[in-house]
Amino acid sequence: MNAPVDESYSQRLARRFSRDALALTGFWLIILAFVLAALAPFLANNHAIVRVADGQISFPVLRSLEPIEWRFLINVPLAGLIYALRRPLFRNPQRGGLIVAVVVIVVQIALAFVQPYNDVTNDRTRPATFKLMPLIAWSPLESSPDALVGPSWNHLCGTDSTGRDVAARILHGARTSLAIGFVSQVIALGVGVTFGALAGYYRRWVDMVICRFIEVMECFPSLLLILVIIGLSDSQNNMIVIMAVIGLTGWTGTARLVRGEFLRLGGQSFPQAAQALGAGDLRVILRHLLPNSLGPILVTATFGVASAILLESSLSFLGFGMQAPTPSWGDLISEGRRFIDFAWWLVFFPGVVMLVTIMSYNFVGEGLRDAVDPRLQVK
Amino acid sequence: MPASTDAAPILEVEHLKVYFPILGGVFRHQVGEVKAVDDVSFTVQRGETVGLVGESGSGKTTLGRAIIRLNEPTAGVIKYEGKVISDLSARAFWPYRKKIQIIFQDPYNSLNPRLSIFEIVGEALEIHFPQMSRADRRERVAGLLKQVGLQPEHLDRYPHEFSGGQRQRIGIARALAVGPEFIVCDEPVSALDVSVQAQIVNLLQDLQEELGLTYLFIAHDLAVVEHISDHVLVMNQGKIVEAASAEAIYENPQHEYTRKLLAAVPKL
Amino acid sequence: MSAPLLRVENLGIEFGPADAPVKAVDGVSFAMAAGETLAVVGESGSGKSVTALALTRLLATPPARYVSGAIQFQGREVMTMPAPELRALRGKQIAYIFQEPSSSLNPVFTIGYQIREAIEQHRPEVRDVRGEIVRALDLVGIRDAATRLGDYPHQLSGGMQQRVMIAMALACQPNLLVADEPTTALDVTIQKQIMDLLRELKSKTNMAILLITHNFGLVSDFADRVVVMFRGKIVESGPTAEVLRHPQHPYTRALIECVPKLGQKQRRLKVIDYAGIN
């Protein structure tokens, strides 16, 4: 009623969302977490960012990067730049997305020929005329002689039982934890949206079959199912497996929701108008029904990310976590619990970081829910 | 019946039935059926308006939707320009979607809130004239908007920026986009204020004159139907209880239900 | 004539942000005598329903804001009335029926219980509450009232639900019945039944009725006086026959003319020329 008339749906969402201080804080904290995780090699590394020695300037940190990090660091800013300049650059800005994709793929192929350095030098101890070390001058896998020491200027969050810097491990572990939350939800969304859309659009027996399938999946406690699948499989528990298993057991909520939205929207006349014009099923689903269900889908996905991160930590605790090069926050916490009596920092710091991240996702989800649910609007 | 019946009718409906199953019992088997449209026959001449009036649940909307195949007929025949269209497959019916169009009742949920007016009206062109360039489409949509009394500047706005009457105009533009001959108007003015209702009714009449359109005009308001129609069909419980010219319905109602309906209309 | 039953003076109600308010009701004044039937006619957004709800301060604040005005019912000021007194007024003195009977009745209580609530709230002296409920249902023409008491709202048709609403409103013999578009959601034949019922009840009791409607047709043989609202303001008021036959204000005239009338076929409908209205 008091809304400005000339705002689009997404602007209206943004306005309602940004009224919620907790949600807004959560949103920025998540963005911050992703930025920190992306920049982890520049923030926690035993390679210097800039090093001047023997009259030569070098950037050792760049040599420590993995190929995948190179790709990321080049592609993301590049894509952003192209997208930002799409109006002056291209005659048809609508095609901007396509051009971004082409450029990114070309860069990917080019980078495939770049050989990674296998650089194990440690700039922290190497002499130099000038060197700028990262904020945390430790690599996540590197052991210092001081095991189990508390927080100090040298080790901001203390060290673990083998002398590894906890702060560096938290920072690098962010990538694993954030990726698990994100990717597993993308998988869950894909499966859930597909099944939900089919059930809600075609109804009748399709709906009947899919609803039974959803019910079957919901009868299995997901933690139990995941444990069994991982426990009975012989494969190494790599990150992909964990993500896939969390995603493939966690799609039922989304499916129910999308089904409900499709049933509701199907009763309105705009999809029927499209059908009367001769639009095919795919067009009605993708252009009319799905975009109008996006809000609630986004809400469940956001909550889903939070619960996936929690779920992964439970798996780590039970000893069925992944064997990733960098540990997840869940791994750090469960490693640290054996020393909880005297080395509180081992659980406290990763615990707080994980807590804040999960809460941020939940507040964003809650804020989105209040913003998208028309039934909750104050009359 | 009309005096000049020498021309072939554009639409013939013969013994049309649309039944919906009532599922019940433990096994959700069919325990009965709703006879939404029950053995209905009528014809529509090119260029005229046939009004279809009835109370809620009379089956008038189902009948209108059956003609444009949003509901599947259970039995009976619908002929368009003499050809049977009621038993065509979805693919075979497709060309007829350019000829037969529909305008919906509720101006608030008949437009996709996430699409701009250009996208909503242009979708019809995208579907039926895929070879048309975007620029041509924009030009055509702008022309359609002008035709229904909106500004070409409205092209890139979204439905929620428009009033109920303006939305109904957009719905009319969408139906007109494919260049139809026959339009099912499903209670197009029922949700509108009386002043807006008059504007839309006038617009529909102007368009009919200009484009030679044929209307099946569905409404529950007898006065509006009498005003716009050449012929009126009165529907009750799935059946047409009376069919007559608009004047005759009021002057000389034959069926008891029609009289009851007339008596219920408050007089100014 | 004695003091009026209801007097509304310079009522102003706003919605929306304080810096860019939407004036839903803007300086509305009118009065009603006991037993009188007054109709408020206007299109959607004219402020007629907001005015009706404001009579017992039923509008939620926020979003609504009462910015000006006085409402006197039987000489008592409603705007400053403390909550307990206000509750005694609602239902007992001023009762309401609303547009959508299906959503205005609570789906999880029986209709008997919902009428009982009104009686127990305002007439604690009644011994035979059940008998009173049956009487109320009888009054509005519900047959077998004693057996229908236990029905839930969804078991009744729309017309029947509206009758239940009326029975509930009349159970405490109010002095004023506010009927806010009571037939808009109903078919014309049902509309006629409900309007006939209201007319009959009006002749039986000395209850005043405030009818809110957008339909001039409903007004002509029902209301004693008419108030026409347009964009939050009263543009015209007077005895019904007078206003309908000789509308003074261009908006009233246009509103009457733009409605198609049975048996008076025009080639085109008149359209309201808003530019011509002040």
Add this chain to the structure above:
Amino acid sequence: MTTYILRRLLLVIPTLFGITLLTFLLIRLAPGNAALIKGQTGENGGHAMTAEVREQTIKLYGLDKDPLTAYGDWLVKLAHLDFGQSLVDHRPVLTKIRERIGLSVSLTGSALVLSYLIAVPVGIAAALRRGQRTDRMISFVVFLLYSIPTFVAALVLILLVAGGDYLNLLPMYGANSIDASEMSGPAWAWDRIKHMILPVICLTYGSLASISRYTRVSMLEVLGQDFLRTARAKGLSERRVIFSQALRNALIPIVTVFAMELPALIGGTIIVEEIFTLPGMGQLVFQSIEARDQFVIMGVVTISAFVTLFGYLMADILYVLVDPRIRFE
């Protein structure tokens, strides 16, 4: 209503089949067994498989038969609740489950009741003060609790109040004290309760968020309904409007969401029973997964799924019973 309930009961059949099919596939497709089907001998996840184990595996799951016959046989065995014998101690799986299910049920049951008792009033309070400080505080606290992993909460609680360096109020682990067998009835019960307090807290706090938020949304939805205006217009007090008219409507969906909490609670027992060394189903299944005792695993998985399905069934029937709109159809 009767047909509605009967129909709901009937729908259980395909779901039951789905559950059995999924568990069957889990075993059949498990890499170790997949190897057995192909007739290869070899290792099953590091443990050399003895001939006897191989034979039992092949027999119970019909690995030597074609999948369809094998599934049929598996169903017949299931109907007799024959889950085979544990590979670890050779006792029937059903017996092992029967010994342990009681503890887990009482654990999840108390957690469920407790979370409802706390979360529903909290959710209502949040809805009534929507957007105000109380709402935000409640939202903050329940999500804070939800975001703490169960095992962290358990460790911290143990550290603080059980046997650790700070307070020593409650026992650290076990379902009873060692000398419980010599205790009198009431003393034994009190001992059991003391052992259950921390585990129940750990299971409960996480579900507060979902139930309270659900209550809040349900209540907010009802608060916008027209019939509350009718109730106010009748002159009912605001208290009556909310606690009689609105609450009754809002509670209908809430009383039936308990089934949705069941899977999470059952998952939670795995962690809680492991930490507090409680001899329940969760501990059993965890130990069995570690020992790759697949018959026990499948038994527990199947029974958990059946229990959850029963929960859903109860919830749906309850819904019909409390909502007059369905009851009188």
